[in-house]
Each structure stands twice: as structure tokens, then as C-alpha cells.
Amino acid sequence: MSLTTIAVQQLSKTFDRHPVLQDVDFEIRQGERVALIGPSGSGKSTLMRHLVGLTRANRHHRCCVHVLGRDIQRGGKLVSASRVERCRTGYIFQQFNLAGRLSVMTNVLVGRLGRMPRWRALLGRFSAVERAMALRALKRVGLEDLAGQRANTLSGGQMQRVAIARALVQEAELILADEPIASLDPRSAQEVMEILKRINEEDGRTIVITLHQVEYARGYCQRAIALKQGRLYYDGPIAELTDARLQALYDNAGLNELYQPTTTPVKPATLHAAAG
Numbered sequence: 001m002s003l004t005t006i007a008v009q010q011l012s013k014t015f016d017r018h019p020v021l022q023d024v025d026f027e028i029r030q031g032e033r034v035a036l037i038g039p040s041g042s043g044k045s046t047l048m049r050h051l052v053g054l055t056r057a058n059r060h061h062r063c064c065v066h067v068l069g070r071d072i073q074r075g076g077k078l079v080s081a082s083r084v085e086r087c088r089t090g091y092i093f094q095q096f097n098l099a100g101r102l103s104v105m106t107n108v109l110v111g112r113l114g115r116m117p118r119w120r121a122l123l124g125r126f127s128a129v130e131r132a133m134a135l136r137a138l139k140r141v142g143l144e145d146l147a148g149q150r151a152n153t154l155s156g157g158q159m160q161r162v163a164i165a166r167a168l169v170q171e172a173e174l175i176l177a178d179e180p181i182a183s184l185d186p187r188s189a190q191e192v193m194e195i196l197k198r199i200n201e202e203d204g205r206t207i208v209i210t211l212h213q214v215e216y217a218r219g220y221c222q223r224a225i226a227l228k229q230g231r232l233y234y235d236g237p238i239a240e241l242t243d244a245r246l247q248a249l250y251d252n253a254g255l256n257e258l259y260q261p262t263t264t265p266v267k268p269a270t271l272h273a274a275a276g
């Protein structure tokens with residue numbers, strides 16, 4: 001039986017009296033590859049930010065965000081965590097978040113900082129083992145030849161692959177990718193999605209990806225969670241996300257009845273040794 005990686009209960013968030021998330025409930029098991037979809041402004045990024053404690057939910061006694069065996073927040077209060085605990089979740093941004101003037105290698109090694117003794121992290125002294133790990137991660141994303149190059153000389157697709165390599169050396173068991181392909185051309189987008197799929201299948205890391213392009217969700221994910229106007233609209237196998245359901249998700253009408261999947265969810269990948 002696979003473990004629960006994410007459990008979200010009764011999550012609501014209001015910004016300036018505007019409800020952005022309303023009573024969102026779902027669970028994601030270890031090894032799943034899930035697309036988080038929905039129209040622009042439906043609350044996808046806000047939901048992702050709650051999973052790492054970057055945004056605090058409304059105060060409600062039943063609200064809980066539980067990730068990798070610990071509460072991230074409960075009742076609208078953040079729960080503190082050690083550096084190592086935080087490293088277990090990797091976050092990939094649309095805009096890559098690389099240090100452009102540093103080398104590709106150093107950008108990947110940044111993923112190790114939270115797992116190193118503080119004094120070594122402050123001095124940025126990386127061991128030979130850590131460097132070897134970073135090189136292995138770069139190889140997995142097809143960029144080992146660019147290790148010495150400055151990050152700001154790379155294409156968008158290459159930068160996103162560096163960000164994935166950084167999450168690999170971080171030994172993230174859960175990878176949250178927030179619109180990782182939104183600013184990429186179709187070929188680079190495909191490469192990034194292939195890599196995310198591969199590391200899910202080979203390592204068993206749980207992956208949640210927010211996507212605008214539904215065809216990528218269909219091509220690369222097993223399950224979809226869809227938000228509409230801040231509410232959970234669909235949660236089920238990608239295969240059951242028919243064109244009619246998608247149309248209803250993206251049209252401007254209000255919420256229809258919540259769709260209940262009829263088939264058993266797909267089997268998640270098994271977690272293997274997580275190192276880069």
C-alpha cells in the first residue's frame with residue numbers, strides 16, 4: 001500500500017475578501033504524477049504555495065496541509081520545520097530561479113545547501129561527493145557538458161533542466177513544478193515534461209505540475225486535479241478527463257456538479273534511492 005505524500009483538508013484562502021480557494025480537499029500518494037489544471041486565476045499557484053508554507057490558509061480549525069508525514073500548516077498557522085525537512089520538497093518555478101552569473105554546476109550545488117552543515121553552506125564549500133552528485137544530476141537532464149557555463153547563457157529549456165537537476169541533488173522526494181513549461185517553446189516543453197516523467201518513473205518521486213496546456217497533462221500525467229473558481233472541480237484519472245469535461249472546466253459558466261471518477265486511480269511509481 002502506498003503512503004500518502006500530500007493530504008489537504010478543508011483548505012480555504014481569501015485575499016482582500018476575495019475567496020481564492022474554497023474548501024479544497026484531496027490526497028496524493030507517494031509516486032503519483034499529477035497535473036494541477038484549471039483556468040487562469042482558479043487558484044493553482046496559490047494552492048501550490050500552501051503546500052510549502054509560502055502562503056498561510058484562512059484560520060479554520062479543520063484546515064490542514066500535511067506533506068511527507070508532517071503538518072505544513074494547521075488551522076491557518078504555519079508549523080516550523082528543520083532545513084532537512086524542508087529539503088524533502090523541491091519547488092520548480094516558471095522563471096527557473098537560477099543565479100544567472102553563477103555556473104550551471106554551482107546552481108545545481110545550491111540544491112545541497114540545506115543538507116550541508118551550516119558552516120560549510122555559508123562558505124559554499126562543496127565536497128567531491130557533492131560535486132559528483134551534481135554532475136550525475138546534470139547528466140540525467142542532458143546538460144553535463146554545460147556544467148562550467150554561466151547560467152544566464154542558457155536557453156529557457158536548459159535553465160529549467162538545471163532547476164530540475166537542483167531538485168535532484170536536493171534529494172527532493174516530492175517535486176512541485178509551478179508552470180514549468182509556460183515560457184518554453186514546444187520542443188523544450190516536451191523535453192522538460194519527459195524529464196519530469198522519467199524521474200517520477202525511475203526514482204518514484206511524487207510530482208505535481210501546474211499546467212496551462214491540457215495536452216501536456218494528457219500526455220505526461222496519470223491523474224488530474226482541476227480547480228475552477230477556487231473549488232475542486234475534478235479529481236481523477238487523466239483518461240477520464242474527456243473533451244466535454246474540459247470544455248466545462250474552461251468555459252465561463254459557474255460550477256457544475258463535482259465530477260466523481262469511476263475507475264481506480266493508476267498505480268504510482270515505487271520510491272527508489274533518491275540521490276541525484
Ligand SMILES: Nc1ncnc2c1ncn2[C@@H]1O[C@H](COP(=O)(O)OP(=O)(O)OP(=O)(O)O)[C@@H](O)[C@H]1O
Nearest residue numbers: 015016020038039040041042043044045046047212
Ligand atoms: N498575494 C496575493 N494577494 C492578492 N491576491 C492574490 C495573491 N496571490 C494570488 N492572488 C489572486 O488569487 C487568484 C488566484 O491566483 P493564482 O495565481 O493562484 O491562480 P492560477 O490558477 O495559478 O492562475 P494562472 O494560471 O494565471 O497562473 C487571482 O485572482 C490572483 O489575483
